[in-house]
Amino acid sequence: MPSSFQEMWAELLPVGRHAGSGGYRRFAWTSADTECRDWFREQAAARGLDVETDRNGNQWAWLGDPSAGDAVVTGSHLDSVPDGGAFDGPLGVVSAFAALDELAARGVRPSRPVAVVNFGDEEGARFGLACAGSRLTAGQLTPERAAALRDADGVTLTQAMERAGHDPEAIGPDDERLARIGVFVELHVEQGRHLAGTGSPVGVASAIWPHGRWRFDFRGEANHAGTTRMQDRHDPMPAYAATMLAARERAAAAGARATFGKLLVEPNGVNAVPSLVRAWLDARAADEETLALLLGTIEDAAREHAAREGVEVGLERESFTPVVDFAPALRDELVRLLAARRPYEVPVLPTGAGHDAGILAAKVPTAMLFVRNPTGVSHSPAEHAREDDCVAGVEALADVLEGLACR
The missing domain is CATH 3.30.70.360 (Alpha-Beta Plaits)
Structure with missing residues (x-):
């Protein structure tokens, strides 16, 4: 049986956590990253989803036929900054699986393919370039430049991939994969305090600062x-x-x-x-x-x-990364879907933080949901979101997936 949100969160919580700082060191293509990737495969298998790792090391778990196209994709990343918090990235991946569970509990079956994605090396903590996995896929990072990236010990990105069991020979733009995607919606903990000053546990992104x-x-x-x-x-x-x-x-x-x-x-x-x-x-x-x-x-x-x-x-x-204005029609659709089932206002807010959704926005319609962060602290062990707000985020994402993929 699939794990609940709380069970999944508890399983993932110890992976890559540093005993001294209490923060996370889930760096790309390290043992902690491998553990996270194994966890992703296990969660997908528990739900009968087909898992594939693309040429750039991003993981995809599919419900339905990927080749059918017009897919609704959700997810985020599992890597961290040095001594980062538990929520930045993983909240979006855990919530994606939990949202599929919620749809199943509602007896709703998607009419479009749905995928959960774990983008590799979003934070750039090891090789110095953020969103490497999505940048390669979208053609914003050339294979030549990627191959030249080195960590502090002089290990190249391609060497690290090989050591982790991934063949780096085919890294590069993946237009065929992007063509399968109709929309991408990323849920993320808010990295700021806009929602903390409202009565809303969930908001919708308007834009990402350059x-x-x-x-x-x-x-x-x-x-x-x-x-x-x-x-x-x-x-x-x-x-x-x-x-x-x-x-x-x-x-x-x-x-x-x-x-x-x-x-x-x-x-x-x-x-x-x-x-x-x-x-x-x-x-x-x-x-x-x-x-x-x-x-x-x-x-x-x-x-x-x-x-x-x-x-x-x-x-x-x-x-x-230039300014990213999320697709207005998709953004407005998310606000409509959420407002229809909620007694509170759904704020629309910009963010100064970069995300894989911002990279993909140049290729496919993208949107983001934010979950309230009571302190606004992020990229720190003190990063936090309340459990009831996280559950509200799962329900919001499920509503969005139902509205986009199940009609």
Whole structure:
């Protein structure tokens, strides 16, 4: 018999959880990722769904004939950021299986094919590029660039795939698979507090802010910390630190987001002036013009502070996703389907977080449901959603699937 939402959640909860931090380290193509993939196959098998892994490592569990086309697809991802929370990604996958159970309990049989998907490497925690699985499928990441991606230990993405038992030779665009999809609906925990201020446990997404990742390389000169006079140093660390503070200040002034969340230092010695500070910027804004202006001011600050310290600075864009406006007709249909069975208003809200739904939006009509997050905290072990809100999310997703696939 299929597991209930609570049982599925309990089974998945320990996988990849770090005993010290309490957060999750479910990185792409690691043992924790393999355990998650095994769990996905087991849940699909318990429901009699046909499971396949596509050329890019994404998992699909099918109810009905995939070749019939016009499928209704739902799901999310199971990987995590370093020491991330339990809900970001997995809530959408667990809820998808639970929503199918709810349809079965209602005695409703889909007239269109339905699939649950687990997209691979959504967070980009290991190889530095978010949504790698969906980007490859949608043709937004070339096989050549994907093959060149490396983790902190120098392992390439293709090597990691091979070690996990997946053949990487065929990675790349998958137009045939995308052509099967009529709509894609992703349920996700809200990564913010919009719903927390309302009486609504569930909302519908309107758009995803444009966002990207940029790498700054501040190059100076290694030297002895004890013998090199302050005025003789070519230290990249102060240049980086001043840039980080400038980015924070300018993002706040623009109503945008700027975060330096990853840093590598060489030679990384307590008693050595660094020769290199490599820092990654995550920047997001409500529109592309604001984001471009923000990045320009941060780059200007970096060059100004680098010159002051006598160091060089290089800037490379590693990823960029333009603004995504979800399909208006599909979005409005979701609001109509949900409002018909609920005594509360169903808010429509934008998000600053990227998702696989945003990548697929360029190829197929996509939409998103958000489940209330009482604190708004995400990408942290403190990420949380109440069980009754999660159940409300399952019921909402079931209503959407019934409305889209069962008529």
